[in-house]
Amino acid sequence: xxxxxxxxxxxxxxxxxxxxxxxxxxxxxxxxxxxxxxxxxxxxxxxxxxxxxxxxxxxxxxxxxxxxxxxxxxxxxxxxxxxxxxxxxxxxxxxxxxxxxxxxxxxxxxxxxxxxxxxxxxxxxxxxxxxxxxxxxxxxxxxxxxxxxxxxxxxxxxxxxxxxxxxxxxxxxxxxxxxxxxxxxxxxxxxxxxxxxxxxxxxxxxxxxxxxxxxxxxxxxxxxxxxxxxxxxxxxxxxxxxxxxxxxxxxxxxxxxxxxxxxxxxxxxxxxxxxxxxxxxxxxxxxxxxxxxxxxxxxxxxxxxxxxxxxxxxxxxxxxxxxxxxxxxxxxxxxxxxxxxxx
Amino acid sequence: xxxxxxxxxxxxxxxxxxxxxxxxxxxxxxxxxxxxxxxxxxxxxxxxxxxxxxxxxxxxxxxxxxxxxxxxxxxxxxxxxxxxxxxxxxxxxxxxxxxxxxxxxxxxxxxxxxxxxxxxxxxxxxxxxxxxxxxxxxxxxxxxxxxxxxxxxxxxxxxxxxxxxxxxxxxxxxxxxxxxxxxxxxxxxxxxxxxxxxxxxxxxxxxxxxxxxxxxxxxxxxxxxxxxxxxxxxxxxxxxxxxxxxxxxxxxxxxxxxxxxxxxxxxxxxxxxxxxxxxxxxxxxxxxxxxxxxxxxxxxxxxxxxxxxxxxxxxxxxxxxxxxxxxxxxxxxxxxxxxxxxxxxxxxxxxxxxxxxxxxxxxxx
Numbered sequence: 001x002x003x004x005x006x007x008x009x010x011x012x013x014x015x016x017x018x019x020x021x022x023x024x025x026x027x028x029x030x031x032x033x034x035x036x037x038x039x040x041x042x043x044x045x046x047x048x049x050x051x052x053x054x055x056x057x058x059x060x061x062x063x064x065x066x067x068x069x070x071x072x073x074x075x076x077x078x079x080x081x082x083x084x085x086x087x088x089x090x091x092x093x094x095x096x097x098x099x100x101x102x103x104x105x106x107x108x109x110x111x112x113x114x115x116x117x118x119x120x121x122x123x124x125x126x127x128x129x130x131x132x133x134x135x136x137x138x139x140x141x142x143x144x145x146x147x148x149x150x151x152x153x154x155x156x157x158x159x160x161x162x163x164x165x166x167x168x169x170x171x172x173x174x175x176x177x178x179x180x181x182x183x184x185x186x187x188x189x190x191x192x193x194x195x196x197x198x199x200x201x202x203x204x205x206x207x208x209x210x211x212x213x214x215x216x217x218x219x220x221x222x223x224x225x226x227x228x229x230x231x232x233x234x235x236x237x238x239x240x241x242x243x244x245x246x247x248x249x250x251x252x253x254x255x256x257x258x259x260x261x262x263x264x265x266x267x268x269x270x271x272x273x274x275x276x277x278x279x280x281x282x283x284x285x286x287x288x289x290x291x292x293x294x295x296x297x298x299x300x301x302x303x304x305x306x307x308x309x310x311x312x313x314x315x316x317x318x319x320x321x322x323x324x325x326x327x328x329x330x331x332x333x334x335x336x337x338x339x340x341x342x343x
Numbered sequence: 344x345x346x347x348x349x350x351x352x353x354x355x356x357x358x359x360x361x362x363x364x365x366x367x368x369x370x371x372x373x374x375x376x377x378x379x380x381x382x383x384x385x386x387x388x389x390x391x392x393x394x395x396x397x398x399x400x401x402x403x404x405x406x407x408x409x410x411x412x413x414x415x416x417x418x419x420x421x422x423x424x425x426x427x428x429x430x431x432x433x434x435x436x437x438x439x440x441x442x443x444x445x446x447x448x449x450x451x452x453x454x455x456x457x458x459x460x461x462x463x464x465x466x467x468x469x470x471x472x473x474x475x476x477x478x479x480x481x482x483x484x485x486x487x488x489x490x491x492x493x494x495x496x497x498x499x500x501x502x503x504x505x506x507x508x509x510x511x512x513x514x515x516x517x518x519x520x521x522x523x524x525x526x527x528x529x530x531x532x533x534x535x536x537x538x539x540x541x542x543x544x545x546x547x548x549x550x551x552x553x554x555x556x557x558x559x560x561x562x563x564x565x566x567x568x569x570x571x572x573x574x575x576x577x578x579x580x581x582x583x584x585x586x587x588x589x590x591x592x593x594x595x596x597x598x599x600x601x602x603x604x605x606x607x608x609x610x611x612x613x614x615x616x617x618x619x620x621x622x623x624x625x626x627x628x629x630x631x632x633x634x635x636x637x638x639x640x641x642x643x644x645x646x647x648x649x650x651x652x653x654x655x656x657x658x659x660x661x662x663x664x665x666x667x668x669x670x671x672x673x674x675x676x677x678x679x680x681x682x683x684x685x686x687x688x689x690x691x692x693x694x695x696x697x698x699x700x701x702x703x704x705x706x707x708x
Contacts, residue, residue, distance in 0.1 A: 098525065103532070147700045158525060162464060163699050165528055169633065169692030173685045176558055181679055186554075187547060194539035269532060315544055324536030331529035332512055335522055 018283050025296035029077075032303040036073040037065065039307050071202045075264055076306050076319070077299040078205065079197070080271060082212045082261035084298020085219050086254045087272020088279075088291050092230040093250040094145070097277070097334060098157045100327075101137075101258040102269020104148075104164035108171040109140020110262035111193070115175040119185045126207050134211065134259035141251055141258075143167055195268035195320015197306060208260040215256030216295070218249055223287035226250070230287075268320040270327020271298055277334065301326075378588070384647035388656045391643075395663035399439045402670045403431060433566075441564045441628070442669045442683075443662040444572045446635055448621040450643070450661020451576075451583055453636025454652045455618035458590050459611055460523060463698070466637035467506070467622050468691070470527035473631030474534035475505025476623075477557045480630075481541045484553055494556065495627035502623055505530065559632035559684020561669050568628035575624040579617040580658075586610055587654050594651060632665065632684045634691020639664050641698070664690075 038049050044061055052065040083101060090099035101107050113136025117129050144167050148160035175193075179186035228241035236243045261268065275298045276290055283289040302319065305326065309317035370379045403415045410418075410427060417423040418431035453466045467473065479501020483493040509530055513523040538557070542550045555562075583590075589610045593600040597607040622636060639661035640652045647656045665683070668690060672681040 103528070143696070147696055150700055159699060161525055161528060163696065165469070166692045166695035166699065169695070170689050171692075173633075173688030173692065176554075176688075177676075177681055177685045180555070180558075180681065180685070181676060183551070186551065194536065194543065317540055318543065321536040321540045324532055328529045328533035328536070331532075332526050335525045335529065336512070 018289055021282050029296055029300050033073055036303050036307055037069050040310055067201055071205050072197050072200055075197055075200050075205050076302045078212050079261045079265045080299035080302030081295055082257035083271040084275040084294040086257040088276040088294040089219055089250050089254055091276055092226040094160055096157045096160050098161050100273035104144050105167035106137050106141045106258045107262045107267035108168045110137040110259045111267045112136055112171040112175040114263055115178050119178050119182045130207050130260055130263040133263035134255055137259035138255040140167055192266040194318035195266040196318035197265050198316055204264050208264045211256050211260035215253045218253040223291050226287045266320055268323055270323045271301055274327050274330050275301055381649055384649045384656055387647045388659050391659045391663050395666055398666045399443055402439050403435050437566045437569050438561050438564045441569050442666040445625040446661040446665025447658040448572055448576055448625050449635040450639035450657045452618040452622035454640035454654055454657040455614050457640055458594055458652050461594055463641050464524050468633050468637050469524055470509045471505045471530040472502045474531040476502040476626045476631050477538050478534050481553055498627050499623045555682055556630040558682035559630040560682035561629055562680055571624050575621055579621050583617050584654055586614055633688040635661055635665050635687055638691045638694045
């Protein structure tokens with residue numbers, strides 16, 4: 001079940017299974033969104049949360065729920081959508097089952113740009129910071145994509161992953177140097193550097209939402225072109241698709257989605273790897289189903305990871321740490337599977 | 344190297360069927376021991392050594408105290424003032440010596456790893472060694488707060504366990520070279536996530552100290568840290584050199600190696616042990632210094648034009664690389680000192696990008 005084989009196996013998967021997936025996904029997402037409002041440090045009774053959602057009386061409970069839990073939950077959904085969709089684009093675009101914005105260094109690019117911006121401008125998430133993150137994501141994406149696809153071995157999963165690792169290393173070194181020179185920045189980004197939504201409020205949400213929205217719109221226009229592209233450039237041309245245009249649009253969408261997500265929540269890996277794979281195993285490799293369902297699946301994963309991080313240990317576990325805990329074994333399992341060609 | 348005009352070496356087997364050596368290779372025999380010296384590689388190795396020593400002397404003169412070459416010399420001859428000789432002999436010299444020897448040790452370890460995995464990327468940095476060492480050190484720091492011995496033991500344990508885990512996970516009817524790399528990456532990311540969580544649970548000061556160690560720094564090196572590396576090099580270096588010929592045979596595969604009388608399993612285990620020991624000794628004192636083990640053997644191989652990895656050029660180049668990186672780390676944003684690991688991370692990562700961008704095949708072998 002890789003991107004590389006049978007991209008249009010629609011006949012194999014019944015419509016009933018897809019419909020079930022959509023219904024279950026919607027119910028699960030709704031349940032998790034609601035649960036996320038009720039779960040958190042500082043045991044607030046369910047009734048109080050409920051009343052706080054509807055009436056703002058100015059009490060500290062209302063403040064926690066309305067100014068922290070609601071934006072955090074919404075942001076979790078938005079970041080999840082962005083990362084899951086980015087992974088769903090990158091895998092057919094690079095024809096690589098291991099593609100993920102975290103593994104391929106795109107998030108590290110955004111993060112490094114944000115660290116530089118934070119050292120100069122401060123850490124408040126505003127439009128300037130998001131634009132810096134977008135620039136960083138774009139540069140990293142182009143470098144990794146360009147280098148990883150060079151040569152006869154270009155585009156093999158191993159080479160792309162290694163290029164991602166190398167770019168990640170350079171960027172980590174640079175951002176680490178910046179945080180060491182500026183201890184104040186180190187203190188502010190050390191929670192965020194693992195990928196965390198702790199304490200994010202509505203200003204963050206409004207700053208990143210437009211970029212994610214544009215990215216989602218571009219992405220949802222692409223499934224057919226990505227289906228064609230996953231057959232290879234030549235076949236895509238034969239099918240009337242324009243691979244160059246698809247790739248350009250894909251890079252723009254990935255940049256918007258990953259840059260915004262990283263600016264809001266720090267570098268979070270593996271969401272973009274896990275979600276499309278899970279969905280492909282349910283509905284088959286047709287992008288027209290994988291991408292919309294990633295919109296449901298990725299927030300489900302993010303909300304679960306975020307809540308696990310809040311519940312499992314007394315001090316909060318950053319959501320990026322939880323996704324890495326869940327996702328790294330998936331990467332290892334995928335690598336061990338025979339179906340990953342070139343590995 | 345492939346000359347059409349082969350030349351008979353000076354000490355080759357006598358007789359009518361004298362072995363003909365290609366130009367540029369000198370065979371050497373001492374009793375039962377024989378080896379051949381690639382002349383170009385040897386000359387360049389000597390050159391690297393001279394440059395490394397020059398860098399070392401230069402870095403002795405670099406610092407806030409404003410000490411020139413003449414004063415460094417007088418400190419060595421014992422005619423300098425007490426302050427100058429303390430700065431040079433007690434503070435700067437151990438660091439410079441450690442950079443040279445530690446770089447050599449890392450490079451030898453990396454060369455062994457790359458040769459055994461038959462993969463230029465099979466170096467300890469890639470296969471999760473560093474993240475594992477960091478995790479071990481952090482946990483040791485949480486248990487036995489701040490003791491240097493605890494950090495070292497934790498780092499060694501973490502690194503070894505991670506290495507074993509990567510090999511076990513990558514094992515599936517043999518260890519494929521590419522699979523081990525991607526699995527190492529996965530496990531590294533897993534451990535990095537764990538590390539950053541550990542960092543968030545610590546106090547700010549402890550976290551900065553730990554993060555500084557985790558980046559690999561030579562700032563705290565004293566003579567006490569140099570000694571283990573010297574012992575490691577003295578013990579492991581000759582063993583690795585002695586087994587280098589067998590190692591080269593095994594690069595062609597276990598069967599080919601056994602065919603010429605190499606005891607494949609024994610040689611591999613001994614070599615791996617030596618490699619792990621060399622890298623672990625450096626890591627325990629200085630933290631995980633990224634990419635020296637990865638880049639030094641490969642760069643030495645490319646620059647000296649040898650057909651495979653050679654131990655001595657790699658070691659000398661490693662010394663040069665680490666000494667130069669430390670010099671950069673101390674000077675680039677002076678007076679703030681960067682951890683040398685950050686410099687090697689940037690340089691090594693850039694080198695890896697270049698390697699991937701220019702390689703004609705996916706991996707060199």
